[in-house]
Amino acid sequence: MKVETRVGLFFLGAVITVVAFAWLMGVVNPFSNSYALFVQYNFAGGLEVGSPVRVMGIKVGKVESIEFVPDQRDQQGNEVKLKIKISVSKRAKEALRGDSKFFINLAGIIGEKFLEITPGSLSLPIHEAGAVVRGEDPPRIDQLLSQGYGLAGKLLDIVSKNEGSVGHTIELLDHLVTNLNRTLVQLDKTTKNVEISTLLKTCGI
């Protein structure tokens, strides 16, 4: 074999391998069977480019890009700062309808984030390619913790400031429960007496 041919085959092999990698990693796909949707969020909760998109737990696509859009608004006119482009396989298209919800969920032992789409009602229209939908913002765990800390601090403050009156209230509550128990016992006895007298009357004694 000629030197030029050998060198040509060598580089052809390398180019084919690069194309194979591009195809396997989803960069180039001439047989693409997916379409794009845009999901609006105010908080992405750790979602990244390449994160999987699932419908009913089945992987049907991935996050293509995440874009900051400061002047973006949803259909209700509320400000939504993030626009996430996702690719979804056409086999899942029928399931994605007007009332489908777009959640950001957590899976796996390393806490991998993914976008979960719930199936919509058959009576509503399908989301067509390029549709912009509003996603459900994931709960802000950091905010919840921060608010929880604030609330706990206030409670402790109240208790420490009113230590005497709180103790007195608890004592009164204890008395109240004791009295309530006594009343219930008396009521029980009275009910039994009424039943016995009714029985005696029935028997004509």
Add this chain to the structure above:
Amino acid sequence: MDELNSFETYFKDVLRRTLSPPWRKKEVVIQLDAIGVQSVPIILFSISFAAVVTIMEYAYHMKLVIQTANMVPGFAALLILRELGCVITALLLASKVGAGISAEIGLMRITEQIEALRLLQIDPIRLLVVPRVLATILSAMALTVLANGACVFFSMLMSISNLSYSMGTYFSAMNRFASFKDLILSLIKAAVFGFVIPIVSCYYGLSCEDGAQGVGRATTLAVVTNAISIIVLDFILTWLFSHLY
């Protein structure tokens, strides 16, 4: 030789001539065959074993730490594409090609063939160094791609046979972590390594001392310097690329 008084002068000369034509295409093709094509078997053979060992080690570590081998293909592919494919290829090229270039040019130097070229008004750097630099850059890039392909293929076979993966789940796990950008960055690393190997090897060849001992010394120095340069450059490039992620 005058131009070899310092490595800096030599490096500038090589760089200037590499970037300006003529490039002696026929000589470049001959060097591509010698450096690239003839290195394919040894690199693919070695890298295949490296891939198998990577999977075995990752599986052991994962099972030890998190009691599952779910992430093995993802992490292994990441290591293969970012490091293993380009660094092992470069080190093998340095030992095979670097030693060869250094010995070949060293022998030409001690038998005064270089001087003869100069007397014939032929620039030895343009004739001997530039085609090797161009051929090694291109060969290192192509060999890195092939090595990455072989590495991923053999790690997939290992995952299927030992970790009960199917081909689909292997590539799905691989895509979870590795991306095409990793392959592109490994090609940039390969180009840098491919640039350094012939420059260092030709430098030691051109400054070779007389006698068989001189050639042996030049060859050893070329291989050692290349290996150290590759490892240090790999660190620098990895640090630079870490800002791109």
